[in-house]
Amino acid sequence: MEFSPQLLHIENLKKKAESISDIKPEYLQAFWSKYRLEFNYNSNHIEGNTLTYGHTQLLLLFDKVSGDYTLRELEEMKAHDTALKLVKEEAVNPEHQLSEKFIKKINELILVRPYYKEAITPDGQPTRRLIEPGNYKKYSNSVRLENGEIFNYATPEETPALMGDLLNWYREESLKKELHPVQLAAIFHYRFVRIHPFDDSNGRTARLMMNYILIKNSYAPIVIESIGKKDYLFALNQADTGNLNAFVEYILKLSERWQEIYLRAVKGEKIEEESDFEKEVELLRRNFDERGKVTQPFSPQVALSLYNSTFAALYKKIIEKLSSLDNFFYEKAIQFRFGTGGKYVIQQAEQIETLITDHIGKLSVNGSLELIYAHRGLQTSNSGVIDIYSGLIIRFYEFTYSVHLSSNGPAIFEKKYDEPLTESEITELISLISKQTLNRIKEAKNIANR
Known part of the structure; x- marks a missing residue:
């Protein structure tokens, strides 16, 4: 297997971390505490959850939060945290293998319980659909691309076979070892999203499965930040047009960053890049114009x-x-x-x-x-x-x-x-x-x- 300079850097960072003997438990705890907060906040924020960074921390650590949030936003954040915990546990279990049953379980955890969601029929008529956690989709789904065209995901009838094919592909590639594990995780994420097997929460499920593969192969999990959502979607759109490497390269950059954070953590170095306050300021900054003045609020x-x-x-x-x-x-x-x-x-x-x-x-x-x-x-x-x-x-x-x-x-x-x-x-x-x-x-x- 020939590695690109980027992959060589990731491998070098991984080997440096593995060469450290007697890593203190508190160092690992520091990494996973940071990762838990970052991943839960960002993965949910990408999908529209409005909990702030600070309130996410309060909810996950103390199960208390103030603010004008819906019950579903609070439930989905806690459920996502539970799903992340299960992904981590099973990924480090040498006996556990990625399967359709496990993927369905993760989706079921994230979505908490059945609910109705507003939708549009193929002929454009408004309707409501029952979302059933953990079950493959019963309705066709699609997305509007940047050029205005509609991209249709796999049909409900195609989905079971395509998911079976995806898992078979993953097992074969894992054995062949022709793809680097980070490449394998990135491509799995894309192929999963391309199928869009569930009626809801496909993005969150895909990101969890990608990190399962990374942890399973002893690489640091990654976070796709909500502030970079446009870059994330653009990379996915490029893959839709045939440039899969663009998405793989996007994930490789994130892998480099989180492998560096992991190395600093196990060495006992500071890994906090921004305080909670600074993160909130950054989110607020996006509501300011170029002159530094608050943009016109709604009225x-x-x-x-x-x-x-x-x-x-x-x-x-x-x-x-x-x-x-x-x-x-x-x-x-x-x-x-x-x-x-x-x-x-x-x-x-x-x-x-x-x-x-x-x-x-x-x-x-x-x-x-x-x-x-x-x-x-x-x-x-x-x-x-x-x-x-x-x-x-x-x-x-x-x-x-x-x-x-x-x-x-x-x-x-x-x-x-x-x-x-x-x-x-x-x-x-x-x-x-x-x-x-x-x-x-x-x-x-x-x-x-x-």
């Missing part, structure tokens, strides 16, 4: 200003564009919703202004504005019951707002409140919505005419 007046400067024109163009497809359907219905309030049927974009004026004062942080264009009864030779829903969702956070095409879809744009959508961004949104709706019509007609 109903800020939302109204954005509506007048950007959203009004955007809504009008969306309705105009989608109305050109009305003749394919028996009827249409345009709805406007305030995320935490009522649902209103409108006939034209100008009516939204009245609704905004009357109800904008009720909008708050984590609220949303939703435009839903429902095309009902696709006109085909043998079906009049296919409905297609298109829309735009604008979500408001404390310092930013984001624009989505569906309730569970990724943000197409996320901007500060003093950054209205540009003309080119509006044009891109119109194009994405139009293309998406047109493709759904084509797919629906093919289904209806079979």
